Amino acid sequence: MKVNPTKNNTIRSYVKREGRLTASQEVALDTYWDKHGIDFSHVVINLEELYKRRAPLVLDIGVGTGDTTHTHALAHPENNYLAIEVHRPGVGQLLNKIESNNLTNIKISNDDVLDVLQEQIPDDSITQVFIFFPDPWPKKRHHKRRLINKPLIDLIKKKIRAHGRLHIATDWQAYAKHIQKLCDADPQLISLAGNDGISCPRPEWRINTRYESRGLRLQHNVWEFCYGFSRNT
Ligand SMILES: C[S@@+](CC[C@H](N)C(=O)[O-])C[C@H]1O[C@@H](n2cnc3c(N)ncnc32)[C@H](O)[C@@H]1O
Numbered sequence: 001m002k003v004n005p006t007k008n009n010t011i012r013s014y015v016k017r018e019g020r021l022t023a024s025q026e027v028a029l030d031t032y033w034d035k036h037g038i039d040f041s042h043v044v045i046n047l048e049e050l051y052k053r054r055a056p057l058v059l060d061i062g063v064g065t066g067d068t069t070h071t072h073a074l075a076h077p078e079n080n081y082l083a084i085e086v087h088r089p090g091v092g093q094l095l096n097k098i099e100s101n102n103l104t105n106i107k108i109s110n111d112d113v114l115d116v117l118q119e120q121i122p123d124d125s126i127t128q129v130f131i132f133f134p135d136p137w138p139k140k141r142h143h144k145r146r147l148i149n150k151p152l153i154d155l156i157k158k159k160i161r162a163h164g165r166l167h168i169a170t171d172w173q174a175y176a177k178h179i180q181k182l183c184d185a186d187p188q189l190i191s192l193a194g195n196d197g198i199s200c201p202r203p204e205w206r207i208n209t210r211y212e213s214r215g216l217r218l219q220h221n222v223w224e225f226c227y228g229f230s231r232n233t
Contacts, residue, residue: 001033001110012112013135013147014086025092032095038082038120040111045120050107051080056127059159060084061113062134062147064211066094069130071207073106081106082121084113113147117155126160128167133211136172148179157188160229165192167203168225171215176223189227200226 021029038045048054057080060069069083083106085091091110098106109116134147148168156166166189170176176199183189193200202224212222 001029001037001039010114011144013137013145014112016086019087019089021089021092024096025089028092028095028099029088032099033091036095036098036106036108037091038107038109038116040109040115040120042119044122047080047122047125051105053080055080055105057082057125058128058130059121059126060130060132062086062131063090063094064133064209065090066097066108067209068132068207069106070094070097070101070103072130072205073103074101075205077105079105079127082109083107084109084111084116086110086112114152114155117152117159121159123158124161126156126164128165129156129160131166131168132206133169133171133209133215134175136170136175138172138174143178146175146178148175148182150182153182153186153189157186157229162229162231164229166225166227166229167206169202169206169212169222171212171218171220171222173221173223176225179223179225183225183227188230190230192226192228200224 047057055078058072060081060083063069063083063085066083066085069081073079073081083094088110091108094108131148137143137145160166168179170179184191215222
């Protein structure tokens with residue numbers, strides 16, 4: 001696993017508190033990274049070469065322990081998946097899940113999604129994007145760290161295919177309002193919300209992760225967004 005040389009003083013949406021890797025995560029990173037991991041580089045990836053086939057690409061941003069990516073990839077062998085997560089313990093967990101299920105349709109990046117999208121992902125290549133329970137950064141002075149902001153949305157729009165889907169879920173009301181305002185103001189993002197105009201129905205395939213469970217334990221609501229991408233407006 002190589003270190004991303006582009007890291008600089010940009011405001012990041014995460015703080016690297018590595019914590020301790022468990023023995024099993026460490027073994028997974030040592031043993032399986034070369035098989036399923038993508039090192040950072042300034043070269044655009046040839047997706048067909050990487051996955052050894054041509055298939056719809058699903059991007060899961062900030063996957064945590066990778067449960068959603070893994071469950072979705074198991075259910076949809078016809079798709080390719082790219083999981084992006086900056087914390088190595090989560091990457092180790094996902095590597096173990098990939099190996100125990102012999103999955104060949106998931107690749108993992110351990111770098112900041114902004115760098116990966118900007119440098120490594122071809123334009124017009126993604127069919128679905130998941131951003132589930134992004135860190136809420138609730139304090140006002142930390143709002144600048146929120147992952148979902150105009151630069152990320154603009155990058156996603158460059159990389160997503162026409163008619164691609166962007167799915168977002170959050171359990172923070174203020175973040176939900178910010179996301180809705182940002183995306184609704186963008187004429188290329190067509191909200192697929194229900195009648196209340198706010199929240200989409202929960203997709204039946206979106207599993208409950210520990211981040212969502214924690215929110216529900218705290219009696220938070222969950223706001224669900226789904227946008228279709230149109231290049232013509
Ligand atoms: C609250 S967790 C949610 C995990 C998962 N999506 C879920 O629903 O269970 C947010 C994750 O996003 C990751 N993250 C934050 N900023 C990121 C970035 N710029 N690039 C990649 N991952 C990021 C964090 O490390 C964290 O694991």
